[in-house]
Amino acid sequence: MRIVRAHEFGGVDKLVLDTIDAPAPGPGQVRIAVRAMGVNPVDWKLLSGKAPVLPPLPLVPGGDVAGVVDAVGEGVTGFARGDRVFAHPGLTGGYAESIVLVDDIVAPIGGDITCPQAAAIPLVALTAWQAFAADGRDLSGLKVLVHNAAGGVGSVAVQIAKARGAHVIGSASDANAEFVRGLGADEVVDFRNTSPGSMARDMDVLLDLVGNSLESGLWALVREGGSVLRVAGGATAPAEEVVDGVRSYKVRVRPNGAQLRELSAMMDRGELRADIAATFPLAAATDALRLSMVGHTRGKIVLTAD
Numbered sequence: 470m471r472i473v474r475a476h477e478f479g480g481v482d483k484l485v486l487d488t489i490d491a492p493a494p495g496p497g498q499v500r501i502a503v504r505a506m507g508v509n510p511v512d513w514k515l516l517s518g519k520a521p522v523l524p525p526l527p528l529v530p531g532g533d534v535a536g537v538v539d540a541v542g543e544g545v546t547g548f549a550r551g552d553r554v555f556a557h558p559g560l561t562g563g564y565a566e567s568i569v570l571v572d573d574i575v576a577p578i579g580g581d582i583t584c585p586q587a588a589a590i591p592l593v594a595l596t597a598w599q600a601f602a603a604d605g606r607d608l609s610g611l612k613v614l615v616h617n618a619a620g621g622v623g624s625v626a627v628q629i630a631k632a633r634g635a636h637v638i639g640s641a642s643d644a645n646a647e648f649v650r651g652l653g654a655d656e657v658v659d660f661r662n663t664s665p666g667s668m669a670r671d672m673d674v675l676l677d678l679v680g681n682s683l684e685s686g687l688w689a690l691v692r693e694g695g696s697v698l699r700v701a702g703g704a705t706a707p708a709e710e711v712v713d714g715v716r717s718y719k720v721r722v723r724p725n726g727a728q729l730r731e732l733s734a735m736m737d738r739g740e741l742r743a744d745i746a747a748t749f750p751l752a753a754a755t756d757a758l759r760l761s762m763v764g765h766t767r768g769k770i771v772l773t774a775d
């Protein structure tokens with residue numbers, strides 16, 4: 470099988486396309502013949518070698534896979550060969566034509582969903598799901614501000630919050646405003662042109678996908694008793710703290726098959742869709758990562774194993 474990996478840190482140019490034997494599934498594991506992989510900013514952040522915690526080398530980037538089960542290990546009862554599935558394997562391991570995963574982090578994908586569409590979902594949607602779970606409140610009727618609503622995480626967070634009955638305000642540039650409204654946002658604001666000082670302190674939840682909520686004054690828009698969900702930034706912040714009557718939670722995405730099943734059901738019901746900004750073949754992963762690094766992705770970048 471082909472696998473894209475780096476044998477040293479130093480950026481996306483360190484990636485090479487290698488060919489190795491496909492792994493065999495152990496007890497409780499399934500092997501997926503991967504058809505599509507998601508690209509996320511963490512991929513190039515890890516490759517830079519400058520992330521606070523680094524995985525071992527060789528580093529195989531990739532936090533999303535979608536494909537077909539082609540082998541199951543002893544004791545696996547929930548999946549069989551031929552099942553179409555997707556997963557967030559963790560922050561690494563996805564850029565490969567074959568991957569072995571424990572069965573409880575894998576979920577089925579509906580018949581109408583293509584592998585590229587499915588591969589665009591796991592990491593970003595689990596991030597949004599787990600961020601809202603950290604807050605723990607029923608979002609129905611709450612005002613939720615998604616700061617960076619047009620990117621990978623934001624574009625699914627808007628849809629999840631809307632499906633739960635929230636009033637959603639998305640932050641995005643004018644160029645992305647219509648796109649974010651199309652995802653279901655009730656309002657769109659560009660905080661690069663609009664001062665938060667002109668807005669009321671009436672947000673219940675702020676999902677920070679930029680990492681500048683304190684410095685930019687967005688934190689001050691959250692009402693007392695509300696919450697800030699720090700997906701980006703806050704590297705040195707405690708896991709949970711209260712600042713100015715607002716509770717903040719540091720969110721770090723984790724694999725979770727049960728949550729992925731719920732997200733898969735949302736896709737089947739038409740409540741959650743992937744927006745694919747660009748598709749590259751696996752062998753052009755470096756080009757895909759360079760595009761992600763520009764920082765203007767609308768939706769997701771996806772690799773295919775063709």
Ligand SMILES: NC(=O)c1ccc[n+]([C@@H]2O[C@H](COP(=O)([O-])OP(=O)(O)OC[C@H]3O[C@@H](n4cnc5c(N)ncnc54)[C@H](OP(=O)(O)O)[C@@H]3O)[C@@H](O)[C@H]2O)c1
Pocket residue numbers: 509510511592593596616617618619620621622623640641642644645660661678679699700701702720721722761764765766767768
């Ligand atoms: N903690 C975790 O577990 C976790 C999980 C997933 C992601 N993350 C992090 O969360 C961040 C977002 O991830 P992502 O995948 O959504 O990134 P992404 O898809 O690369 O985000 C790109 C989008 O960001 C927008 N943007 C940039 N600066 C903005 C600003 N100041 N205000 C509004 N929009 C802005 C861009 O819009 P324009 O084109 O208009 O500039 C573009 O649409 C990254 O730092 C990522 O590493 C963390």
